[in-house]
Amino acid sequence: MQSRRSFLSFAGAGLVAMGCKGALASSAFREDAGNPERRLWHVEAFGSGQSKVGSGGDDTVALQSALDSGEMIDVTGALLRISDTINVNYPGANVSSVMASRVGNRASSKIRVSENSMPRLFNVSAANFEASGFFVECDAGNAVTTLFHFERPAGAAADIDAVISRVGTEGGGKIFHIYGRGLKLDGCTFANTKIAVGDLDFPVSWTPNGSSNDTQETAMRAYQFDNLRFHGVAAGVRNVGRNSLNCGGIQMTNIHGDIGIGGGGAFVGVARDGQFANILSRMGATNGGGIVDLHDGSSNCAFTNLGNGGFKGADVARLVRNPIVIRSGPIGVNELSFIGGTIGPCNRNGVHILGHGKAQNIAFLGIAFDRTNIEGNQYFPIKVEESGGAFTEVSIKLGACNFKFRGETPAACILGGLNSAVVTLYRDNLTTKPKGIPWTQSNIVVG
Incomplete structure (x- = not known):
């Protein structure tokens, strides 16, 4: 039986010999648009015939022609060099590879971005795009390219519903920027992006479909x-763009930040009605790194089994600064639960609540605080600090937590920073701390 890969090579060679290349696949797709019989075509089938696709020249035209055909495109074994944006404007586009060898001179199933100033690699303007099984590489000096940009035409529906699975990347600005709802990332490895892993955003203009799940308040959702x-990476997934306060339904699980997550953490921005679990940052690459950085308006979220680690010794210093940052403002933050896991060792406070207004019902359940403030001025595992105004209410709950202290910095108290009666600490009998270190400062209310 003929193997799949040899069949693809045979098909590509046949098209070149016939002088048809991508034209055959493209016309077949158009002639029966009502019920197209889509096939899997190798990208080599869309070469110009002047030189083999992936032989060292520019392969932009071949990949663009392949996507223009409307067929499902296979890049198995190819090493493509792309110098301009690939536009994808039809629903259900698919680019995939059976397997990839990602690094070294014998790398294959790889797309290499050869132009450092290119703003986007794939510019996708239709729903249900899928990419899987290949590797994308940018030069070390590339700080701008977004690899997957999702944005429907002005006025079009907010639906994106894209899937990126088993894709590896190296460098560039961001992996994705999505304007609209619906994105799934699964089984991927992203390295050394200069801006972030990606941004959740909302269309500038679109026409709602009339349903209650398609309004300005409900349409931004379904991110997994x-x-x-x-x-x-410089930062993880960010919800900091247009309409971020109405973004809900974020599910983020099983994230490993190897050698640190800089720029705030695996997740940065407003988190509402979401679930976050098993996020681990084993080592800190920068003092600015962390696990999550939650912005004003965050509410009704559970963060389960978060953890960061770190090293501090004579020869090595790998410590994040603040593993958890919670920023309150005019809207306030409330009902945020951190359940299980370890916070620390870290450079500064394990939890930093910063801002003004109300930060209500911030709960820590079964958390081990391991040697926070290793390079700080005082030992505050949890710190409340005013910024941009005054706090009117802060309520923190501790259940079955433990605080470890080894004298790295002068002992102060468990809850430090703002010394005001607007701050209330609730704790149970299962929460323990070192002897001689008070729970709070003098004006804090202990419930």
Whole structure:
């Protein structure tokens, strides 16, 4: 029986010999648009015939022609060099590889971005795009390219519903920027992005479909991030763009930040009605790194089994600064539960609540605080600090937590920073701390 890969090579060679290349696949797709019989075509089938696709020249035209055909495109074994944006404007586009060898001179199933100033690699303007099984590489000096940009035409529906699975990347600005709802990332490894892993955003203009789940308040949702590795990225997934306060339904699980997550953490921005679990940052690459950085308006979220680690010794210093940052403002933050896991060792406070207004019902349940403030001025595992105004209410709950202290910095108290009666600490009998270190300062209310 003929193997799949040899069949693809045979098909590509046949098209070149016939002088048809991508034209055959493209016309077949158009002639029966009502019920197209889509096939899997190798990208080599869309070469110009002047030189073999992936032989060292520029392969932009071949990949663009392949996507223009409307067929499902296979890049198995190819090493493509792309110098301009690939536009994808039809629903259900698919680019995939059976397997990839990602690094070294014998790398294959790889797309290499050869132009450092290119703003986007794939510019996707239709729903249900899928990419899987290949590797994308940018030069070390590339700080701008977004690898997958999702944005429907002005006025079009907010639906994106894209899937990126088993894709590896190296460098560039961001992995994705999505304007609209619906994105799944699964089983990917992202390394050394200069801006972030990606941004959740909302269309400038669109026409709602009339349903209650398609309004300005409800349409930004359905984001799933699972089984991902972040290696030295500047930041993780961010919800900091247009309409961020109405973004809900974020699910983020099984994230490993190898050698640190800089720029705030695996997740940065407003988190509402979401679930976050099993996020680990084993080592800190920068003092600015962390696990999550939650912005004003965050509410009704559970963060389960978060953890960061760190090293501090004569020869090595790998400590994040603040593993958990919670920023309150005019809207306030409330009902945020951190359940299980370890916070620390870290450079500064394990939890930093910063801002003004109300930060209500911030709960820590079964958390081990391991040697926070290793390079700080005083030992405050949890700190409340005013910024941009005054706090009117802060309520923190501790259940079955433990605080470890080894004298790295002068002992102060468990809850430090703002010494005001607007701050209330609730704790149970299962929460323990070192002897001689008070729970709070003098004016804090202990419930």
